[in-house]
Amino acid sequence: MQIANEDQAEYWSNSPSGAKWLTYEDQLDHMMAPVIDLILKHADLNKGMRVLDIGCGTGVSSLAAARQVGADGHILGADISQPFLDRAAQRAKESGLGNVDFQRADAQVIQFPEAGRDAAISRFGVMFFDDSIAAFKNIARALAPNGQMTFAAWGPLADNPWFRIPHIAATNRLGHPPKVDRYAPGPLAFHDLDHVTGMMAEAGLKDVRAHAIPIRLNFLDTIEKTATLCTRVGPAARVISHFDGSKEDVSVIQQAVSEEFRPMLTDETGLPAVINLYQARRAS
Numbered sequence: 593m594q595i596a597n598e599d600q601a602e603y604w605s606n607s608p609s610g611a612k613w614l615t616y617e618d619q620l621d622h623m624m625a626p627v628i629d630l631i632l633k634h635a636d637l638n639k640g641m642r643v644l645d646i647g648c649g650t651g652v653s654s655l656a657a658a659r660q661v662g663a664d665g666h667i668l669g670a671d672i673s674q675p676f677l678d679r680a681a682q683r684a685k686e687s688g689l690g691n692v693d694f695q696r697a698d699a700q701v702i703q704f705p706e707a708g709r710d711a712a713i714s715r716f717g718v719m720f721f722d723d724s725i726a727a728f729k730n731i732a733r734a735l736a737p738n739g740q741m742t743f744a745a746w747g748p749l750a751d752n753p754w755f756r757i758p759h760i761a762a763t764n765r766l767g768h769p770p771k772v773d774r775y776a777p778g779p780l781a782f783h784d785l786d787h788v789t790g791m792m793a794e795a796g797l798k799d800v801r802a803h804a805i806p807i808r809l810n811f812l813d814t815i816e817k818t819a820t821l822c823t824r825v826g827p828a829a830r831v832i833s834h835f836d837g838s839k840e841d842v843s844v845i846q847q848a849v850s851e852e853f854r855p856m857l858t859d860e861t862g863l864p865a866v867i868n869l870y871q872a873r874r875a876s
Contacts, residue, residue: 604673647717651680704734728795737876745782747866758828761848797872808862819849
């Protein structure tokens, strides 16, 4: 298989950090379920459609889309991590869904069958390409003329306590790791609406549009469990790993996150977030 994003392939397939997304799959799926709801609300998936799911991970978005398009439709989940795909295939088998398949693919370069899909979706799977313009072009090639892509990405750091609060708690305790380019491949690379829509337009897509949409992520059973998850994956985990944080460091960071999250639970509506929803169509 052709790979252009080798660092990402290594990270998601073989690193301990990438493996955590398997370990905490159920908790992450529960927290992020509103994001899939948001995608499916806007993607206009109908019965019988053939859909490409970019960066499908362990398959929760693919399975949700498979239920929406029905038995006459089909979902192809693509991801760069074979361990994720193995788990996704297992979940599909357990669910009894026969209209979904999975393929290891670097969606920036792999040659999907041209015009073979009616739509493309992604939950947090498009922010990691080394060349986003090339990736958009390649994904569009897989769509039928006028086929629509609908992608969810994280909005700015300041609007997403899931990232901001654990990051502040970890850096207050351990210090700041080296800065990286704010547009470098990573979870927050698509925070700037104008930057991303500009790349989509340059890729030749039409009807390009983007909206920053406030939603609420689901808390886990307790604030403490939610805070613990936020220190095991995400920016706090990267800071802790960089500085080789001790168990005491982790405990202090988790406590600080819990204290910041607690007031947000008072209305029982979830953790505030801003999701950037990007949509465009393949030119005819």
